[in-house]
């Protein structure tokens with residue numbers, strides 16, 4: 001079985017629509033795909049519709065929650081949670097709204113130096129999408145200021161840039177507890193990916209495990225061999241599941257669907273541990 005549990009659609013910063021993502025998963029020969037947009041489940045219905053139309057793949061409905069611990073940014077994957085659980089819904093709405101204000105502030109700062117307006121950025125995002133720096137990157141590409149997202153991040157959008165601004169993110173322990181309360185299964189995405197900025201120490205992961213964390217995404221393109229080994233070792237020590245996934249963003253990143261995958265037994269443990277919504281089978 002080929003199982004990829006981390007992908008993005010136009011409901012956040014991916015370039016495939018949710019239905020297009022399901023079609024791409026079928027084309028890539030996946031048996032199971034999880035849709036994990038940033039801070040949003042807005043793509044769930046359209047992706048589920050593609051299965052109802054007969055797409056031969058199993059769909060894990062999920063998301064990737066922007067979190068913070070000790071001032072360090074963390075991404076928490078949530079699988080199969082109840083997307084109507086109000087305390088979690090409210091936190092996600094707060095994060096998305098903060099992301100929009102932050103994107104406007106980044107564009108304001110950038111607009112001092114390059115010809116870029118808010119309308120350029122708004123044109124890159126589907127209505128209701130979780131706004132992120134990739135949409136600003138796409139606007140810079142559309143304006144001919146950079147070649148691609150990677151160059152936009154290198155020159156203008158990286159977290160050390162003078163144009164960078166932060167946004168509200170959930171406390172990581174609270175997020176783990178909210179996902180569990182919503183019947184979901186929380187897995188820490190790319191925990192030691194230092195290319196993304198500062199990463200947490202083992203004690204933070206221990207604290208998350210105590211709060212109900214189910215697994216670590218050890219196999220990720222942003223991990224080098226040592227970081228992958230560290231995640232596997234820590235997962236084994238704490239009794240956590242080990243996952244691997246592509247973090248596919250369509251044409252927004254070179255990551256290919258199914259490039260990294262999760263073992264069948266781990267997927268089955270995630271499904272067995274969830275009480276929010278079921279895995280959908282096409």
Ligand code: AMP
Nearest residue numbers: 013131132133134149150153249252253
């Ligand atoms: P944000 O959510 O606004 O903080 O932006 C972070 C997102 O930007 C990540 O989820 C990635 O999808 C994307 N990203 C970060 N670095 C790069 C890069 N070098 N090339 C393409 N996308 C990137």
Ligand code: FE
Nearest residue numbers: 008013038249
């Ligand atoms: Fe992303």
Ligand code: FE
Nearest residue numbers: 064075189190
């Ligand atoms: Fe992430």
Ligand code: ZN
Nearest residue numbers: 006008064247
């Ligand atoms: Zn992701």
